[in-house]
Amino acid sequence: xxxxxxxxxxxxxxxxxxxxxxxxxxxxxxxxxxxxxxxxxxxxxxxxxxxxxxxxxxxxxxxxxxxxxxxxxxxxxxxxxxxxxxxxxxxxxxxxxxxxxxxxxxxxxxxxxxxxxxxxxxxxxxxxxxxxxxxxxxxxxxxxxxxxxxxxxxxxxxxxxxxxxxxxxxxxxxxxxxxxxxxxxxxxxxxxxxxxxxxxxxxxxxxxxxxxxxxxxxxxxxxxxxxxxxx
Amino acid sequence: xxxxxxxxxxxxxxxxxxxxxxxxxxxxxxxxxxxxxxxxxxxxxxxxxxxxxxxxxxxxxxxxxxxxxxxxxxxxxxxxxxxxxxxxxxxxxxxxxxxxxxxxxxxxxxxxxxxxxxxxxxxxxxxxxxxxxxxxxxxxxxxxxxxxxxxxxxxxxxxxxxxxxxxxxxxxxxxxxxxxxxxxxxxxxxxxxxxxxxxxxxxxxxxxxxxxxxxxxxxxxxxxxxxxxxxxxxxxxxxxxxxxxxxxxxxxxxxxxxxxxxxxxxxxxxxxxxxxxxxxxxxxxxxxxxxxxxxxxxxxxxxxxxxxxxxxxxxxxxxxxxxx
Numbered sequence: 034x035x036x037x038x039x040x041x042x043x044x045x046x047x048x049x050x051x052x053x054x055x056x057x058x059x060x061x062x063x064x065x066x067x068x069x070x071x072x073x074x075x076x077x078x079x080x081x082x083x084x085x086x087x088x089x090x091x092x093x094x095x096x097x098x099x100x101x102x103x104x105x106x107x108x109x110x111x112x113x114x115x116x117x118x119x120x121x122x123x124x125x126x127x128x129x130x131x132x133x134x135x136x137x138x139x140x141x142x143x144x145x146x147x148x149x150x151x152x153x154x155x156x157x158x159x160x161x162x163x164x165x166x167x168x169x170x171x172x173x174x175x176x177x178x179x180x181x182x183x184x185x186x187x188x189x190x191x192x193x194x195x196x197x198x199x200x201x202x203x204x205x206x207x208x209x210x211x212x213x214x215x216x217x218x219x220x221x222x223x224x225x226x227x228x229x230x231x232x233x234x235x236x237x238x239x240x241x242x243x244x245x246x247x248x249x250x251x252x253x254x255x256x257x258x259x260x261x262x263x264x
Numbered sequence: 265x266x267x268x269x270x271x272x273x274x275x276x277x278x279x280x281x282x283x284x285x286x287x288x289x290x291x292x293x294x295x296x297x298x299x300x301x302x303x304x305x306x307x308x309x310x311x312x313x314x315x316x317x318x319x320x321x322x323x324x325x326x327x328x329x330x331x332x333x334x335x336x337x338x339x340x341x342x343x344x345x346x347x348x349x350x351x352x353x354x355x356x357x358x359x360x361x362x363x364x365x366x367x368x369x370x371x372x373x374x375x376x377x378x379x380x381x382x383x384x385x386x387x388x389x390x391x392x393x394x395x396x397x398x399x400x401x402x403x404x405x406x407x408x409x410x411x412x413x414x415x416x417x418x419x420x421x422x423x424x425x426x427x428x429x430x431x432x433x434x435x436x437x438x439x440x441x442x443x444x445x446x447x448x449x450x451x452x453x454x455x456x457x458x459x460x461x462x463x464x465x466x467x468x469x470x471x472x473x474x475x476x477x478x479x480x481x482x483x484x485x486x487x488x489x490x491x492x493x494x495x496x497x498x499x500x501x502x503x504x505x506x507x508x509x510x511x512x513x514x515x516x517x518x519x520x521x522x523x524x525x526x527x528x529x530x531x532x533x534x535x536x537x538x539x540x541x542x543x544x545x546x547x548x549x550x551x552x553x554x555x556x557x558x559x560x561x562x563x564x565x566x567x568x569x570x571x572x573x574x575x576x577x578x579x580x581x582x583x584x585x586x587x588x
Contacts, residue, residue: 036506120535121376128535130378131332131361212363215346230480231341232503 036234043235044242053228053236054216059243062220065133066201069140073148073196076141078189081152082178086164099153102146107139108205114139115209131212136220139206144196151192155185187262190255198248221247331540332361334379336450337478339523340364342498342569344560351556352547358540366478368448374399374526377533380541383548385450385523387578387585399526405548406557406570407522407581410454412513413483413500414440414492422492428516429461436464439471441491445482446474454521455494461518483507496521498569501562517582522573525549549574 047053084095116122118130118138129135159181167177182189204222211218213227221244228237339345340362349360363379367386373379375398382399384390393399412422412431420440422431435442436459444466445452459466466472473491475482479499486493487507500511513519525545530538547553554572561568578585 119376119378120533121378125378125535128328128330131363212361214361214363217361227340230337230478231343232480232506234506 040235040238044239047236047239048242053224053239054219055236055239055243057216058219058221058224058240059247061133061218062201062222062244063247065136065207065220066140066144066197068137069144069200070148070193070197072137072141073144073200074189074193076145077148077152077192077196078182080145081149082156082181085153085156096153099146099150103150105143105146106205107143107203107207108209110139110142111206111209114142114206118210130210131214131218133211133218135210136207136218139210140200140203143203143206144200147199148192148196151188151195152185155188155192156181159184187259190259194252194255197251201248202244328537328540329357329359330361331358331381331537331544332363332379333381333383333544334363334365334370334373335383336367336370336385337364337480338385338449338451338496338499339383341478341480342502343563344557344570347556347560348548348553351553352544356540356543356547358543360544366447367450367453374528377528377536380528380537381544382526382528383523384526385521386453387522387524389453390524390526393526397532398529400529401542401545402524402526403545403549404573404576404578405523405525406554406572406574407520408497408570409514410451410494410519410521411497411500411511412492412494413486413507413509414512415490416508416510417490418510418512420492423510423512425513426516428458428513428518431513432458433462433464435492436462436466436469436471439469441471441473441486441489442466443482443486443489443491443493444472444474445479446476447478449478450521451479451494451496454519458494458518483509498562501565501567501569505564520581520583522578522581522583523570 047055080099084092084099114135115130117124118127118135119125120128120130129138163184164177164181167180172180201220202222204226207213207218207220208223208226211220211223213219213223219227221240225237225240225244228234228240335345341364345362345364349362352358353360363373365373367384367389370379370382370384371386371389371393374382374393375396377398382393383405390399390402394402410428412428414420414422414435420431420435420438422434425431425434444455473485473489475485477485479495480503482493483495483500483503484506485491487509492512493509497514500507500509525548527538527541527545528536530536530541554574557570557572558568560570573581
């Protein structure tokens, strides 16, 4: 019980003072996961639209693959990316290992299938006559895509939330390809692990509170948007 | 409807702006430390997320500023590097990336040329690495010692024993719970060598459990399960406030925990920053760093954690050397 109360009290103190580079780590988490989600959104919409609108052989297989990707274990993604980016790996000469960029790559691989899956499912549920009608009205492919996406913006927001949640809360990949370097690649999840392994539970609790608050705020804003659209 | 889309745009802009702020802050702090290092790290790439963006910056130059140090978690968990690294970076202008992993991975990183310099504590494996030509120029840096800790009740009755091997035998004979790291770390290797000397094969026994984690978490597990474990003194001291485990066996010369620094062989791997690796190795055995190591104390207990050894040999420490 001591640990809970002392931990909470001390963590509030840390939140107030910003010790342990709290805010710097928080900003980096937002930056890395935010970038990964933005890239995932672009990739996810492109691939999602392609598999939702086109009839081709093996479409079910692609759908299943994307759905499998939605549950990719981060530690496996981390290992895979690390194998490629380590100096001894095929992309070692890029010197990307242990940089924020490597973490963005890994988190994109984690978030992109989630966004793709949500997008494809949403687009498939659209009335197919909408597209024929738009073409009949003389819409270009891009205009068509834009209008269709506008129609599905609610499920797309859910995709962003799920992708962001997956990216910012994963630890295995960030640890492995980022290396948890202070002032460089340390993000909220890896910082929590480090402080726990050092036996510093109070900063670990403080960092966890921030992590939860971040996910909550993002969900709150996006959910508010969704609800306003409905009414 | 308008308001909602505006809100969404605002959120996106907010995330982007925060990102830029974080990025800018990063750049600034780096530039004051090592102007060149800022160019080799890739905050721009983090924004766009494309690996290509990073390669377009002039990364490979005659002397890279980025040095990768692979070391064991016990060194990082002690907090010693938080003191030494800034001093090294200030003195040399290099940007040191400390990758703290288990000894197993540290050695593997040396073996494959994934790091420039290594700080490890597993003499037999260090020898293998040097014999294999992956690492060169091994030098002693410092030591602390391992201790056997366990519950206050001490069901195996090992408290105060002077022979670590006898204590391990006793723990096995009484079937008392023992938590092993089980992660091929330096500590794990030391533990296994003690079992071997005690002629005990613990694997698969009901009283023997492997945590597969670092020293900190393993101590916590031993604490929760009233088990014994072998730990380096530094990690135990740093965590003792959260533990009810007691130091039961200490002082056996067998339990010395000797750290060395080795450079990764640049003749074997093209991408190794040999100048940077050598600079850090030289720094670790320099008078200044040795003094800092000797003066470094654990924040919580106020006790010194390491004894500097740069001017000593294995024989000076009362150990048989694996190096001929």
